[in-house]
Each structure stands twice: as structure tokens, then as C-alpha cells.
Amino acid sequence: MYKARIIGTGSYLPEKILTNSDLEKMVDTNDEWIITRTGIRQRRIAADNQATSDLALEASKKALITAGLKPEEIELLVVATITPDMPFPSTACVLQAKLGAKNAVCFDLNAACTGFIYGLSCVKQYLQMGTYKTALVVAAETLSSVTDWQDRNTCILFGDGAGAAVLRREETQRGLMEIYLNSDGNYQGLLNMPAGGSRIPATENSVKERLHFLKMKGNEVFKIAIQSMIKAANEVVSRNNLKWEDVKFIIPHQANTRIINAVAKRVGVSMERVFLNIHKYGNMSAATTAVGLDEVIREKDIKEGDLLMLVAFGAGFTSGACLIRW
Numbered sequence: 363m364y365k366a367r368i369i370g371t372g373s374y375l376p377e378k379i380l381t382n383s384d385l386e387k388m389v390d391t392n393d394e395w396i397i398t399r400t401g402i403r404q405r406r407i408a409a410d411n412q413a414t415s416d417l418a419l420e421a422s423k424k425a426l427i428t429a430g431l432k433p434e435e436i437e438l439l440v441v442a443t444i445t446p447d448m449p450f451p452s453t454a455c456v457l458q459a460k461l462g463a464k465n466a467v468c469f470d471l472n473a474a475c476t477g478f479i480y481g482l483s484c485v486k487q488y489l490q491m492g493t494y495k496t497a498l499v500v501a502a503e504t505l506s507s508v509t510d511w512q513d514r515n516t517c518i519l520f521g522d523g524a525g526a527a528v529l530r531r532e533e534t535q536r537g538l539m540e541i542y543l544n545s546d547g548n549y550q551g552l553l554n555m556p557a558g559g560s561r562i563p564a565t566e567n568s569v570k571e572r573l574h575f576l577k578m579k580g581n582e583v584f585k586i587a588i589q590s591m592i593k594a595a596n597e598v599v600s601r602n603n604l605k606w607e608d609v610k611f612i613i614p615h616q617a618n619t620r621i622i623n624a625v626a627k628r629v630g631v632s633m634e635r636v637f638l639n640i641h642k643y644g645n646m647s648a649a650t651t652a653v654g655l656d657e658v659i660r661e662k663d664i665k666e667g668d669l670l671m672l673v674a675f676g677a678g679f680t681s682g683a684c685l686i687r688w
């Protein structure tokens with residue numbers, strides 16, 4: 363049986379750090395509120411000359427080095443993002459040119475914070491079917507470009523970053539195992555960016571009304587995020603007849619430490635096996651689980667055959683979980 367195996371990962375975080383005390387000077391907030399309500403201490407912000415493809419490029423280069431591959435060997439390139447360089451062409455095509463991945467078929471995918479898991483699921487199908495042999499999935503976000511820096515409800519939450527994974531079709535027991543995905547468009551109004559598409563194209567008014575920024579009804583999103591992540595995580599465990607003890611590390615989407623704690627508690631996993639980097643980076647949407655996977659692989663004692671789980675929730679709403687045998 364062919365599997366899509368991750369043979370290299372990489373991540374990139376922009377240099378600029380925005381701390382909670384920096385935010386205290388911008389909006390009516392304070393370090394203590396942000397830490398106790400979210401777990402975030404700082405986040406990274408892209409430089410003025412950095413767009414999403416620039417962050418994606420750095421993460422991709424690292425993933426290719428780890429995989430020991432040249433850019434020309436990539437046959438499929440998927441970028442998961444809600445902050446593309448521009449509405450079109452795709453950020454994947456922009457990245458292709460920068461990276462020199464001249465033999466790749468390239469497209470973007472928008473599943474918000476669940477984007478990396480959706481990207482992996484997409485590539486898994488192509489590789490297992492034999493359409494392509496080698497793929498690159500990149501999750502990259504420049505959320506600072508759609509953050510309303512006057513809105514304390516949202517501006518404290520988000521950061522910029524990118525993570526990448528190179529996958530190859532192999533006859534092995536290792537690789538992407540079960541992936542569960544879910545979508546529910548009925549909740550689109552709770553988390554979105556209203557303008558800039560065909561519904562509300564850019565006008566003087568749309569700018570004045572601040573409609574080109576991310577809007578979120580955080581409190582309502584919070585409850586559904588917990589339920590959805592529990593459901594997704596439990597699905598992939600039960601579909602494989604596994605016990606939670608079998609999973610070595612869980613890499614959850616990092617929107618709020620309280621969400622992560624609640625999910626871990628409900629599924630009965632101790633926080634020692636749950637990866638956290640929210641204090642350093644905040645919520646980087648699709649990039650969060652991709653960066654988390656790279657950091658777990660580099661920092662934790664992950665051995666061949668260990669089971670890892672990615673689980674995420676985001677705008678759409680979308681949710682999903684992915685079980686990986688390393």
C-alpha cells in the first residue's frame with residue numbers, strides 16, 4: 363500500500379516581535395488580560411517588504427534541505443493561506459517562480475486555520491493514486507496585513523509565519539494515515555473578512571468602514587472551536603482503533619490556550635503530550651499546525667513509528683485532524 367510520507371519539514375518566522383506591552387500602547391489592553399485569556403505573550407510580524415510568498419519561500423527552502431530534494435523535483439505545490447500575496451495569481455504560482463519549482467503543478471487552498479490539514483489531505487490523494495510522486499505543502503500567513511490594529515478584540519491574537527512539508531509517495535507503513543475533515547458554511551458570519559472579494563469590492567467606503575480587516579465574534583467561535591476539535595481528534599483515533607495513549611504528540615491549532623486545555627481535558631490527554639507555541643507566535647491560522655509540526659520534529663524526541671496528531675479549527679467553519687506515523 364502506497365503512503366504519502368513526510369520526508370522533510372521547515373518553518374520560518376519573521377524577525378520582528380510584537381509583545382503584549384507593545385500592544386498596550388496601541389489599544390486599551392494589558393499584558394495580564396492577554397496572557398490569562400489567551401496564553402499569548404508575543405507574536406511575529408512580517409517586515410513591510412515581506413508578503414506571504416516570501417515567508418513561504420523561506421519555510422520551503424528549509425523543508426527541501428531536510429528532505430534532500432531540489433525544487434525541480436517537486437511535482438505538486440499547494441499553498442494553504444487566507445492571506446495570499448494578491449487575489450490572483452495564486453501564491454503557489456508566485457512561490458513556484460521564487461523557488462524554481464518549475465515542474466510543479468501549483469494552486470492555493472483556503473480552509474483558514476485548518477488549511478495545512480486540508481492541504482495534506484489533498485496531496486495524500488494525489489500521491490496515493492500515483493498521479494504525482496513528490497509534493498510540497500506550505501501553510502503561510504501574513505495575518506498582520508488583515509488585522510485591525512484598532513480592534514482590541516482581535517489584534518492581540520494573530521501573528522505571521524510559515525511552515526512547509528515535503529511529501530513523497532512510498533511503499534511504507536509510515537506517513538499520513540487517517541485524515542478527518544469537516545466544513546460548515548452556516549457559521550461564516552462569525553469569522554471573516556467582509557470586503558475585497560466580489561461581494562464588497564474595494565471602495566473608499568469599504569476602506570473607511572474598515573471592512574478589509576478580519577472580524578470575529580470570539581466568544582461564539584470559542585465554544586464551537588472546542589467541540590469541533592474534540593470531534594475531529596476523536597474521529598481519527600477511533601477510526602484507527604487506537605487508544606489515546608498510542609498518540610505520542612498532539613499538535614493542535616493555537617488560537618487560545620484555554621481552547622487547547624479544554625480539548626486535552628475532554629479527550630483525557632495530559633498537557634505534557636500537547637505541543638504549545640502560542641506564547642511565542644499567537645494564532646498564525648493555517649501556518650500554526652505546519653510550524654508546530656516542524657518544531658515538534660526538531661525539538662522533541664520523535665522516533666520512527668511514533669504517532670503524531672494535527673488537529674485544527676478555523677473560519678468557514680472548517681475543522682480537521684490528521685494522524686501521522688512518523
Ligand code: UT7
Binds near residue numbers: 399
Ligand atoms: O483561529 C480560529 C478560531 N479562533 C478562535 O478559536 C478564537 C476563539 N475565541 C477566543 O479565543 C476568545 O473568545 C477571545 C480571546 C477572542 C476573547 O476571550 P473571551 O474570554 O471570550 O472574552 P470576551 O470576548 O467575552 O470579552 C470579555 C471582556 C469584554 O469586556 P466586558 O464586555 O466584559 O466589559 C471585552 O470587551 O474582555 C474585554 N476584552 C478585552 N479586555 C482587555 C476583549 N478584548 C480585550 C483585550 N484586552 N484585548
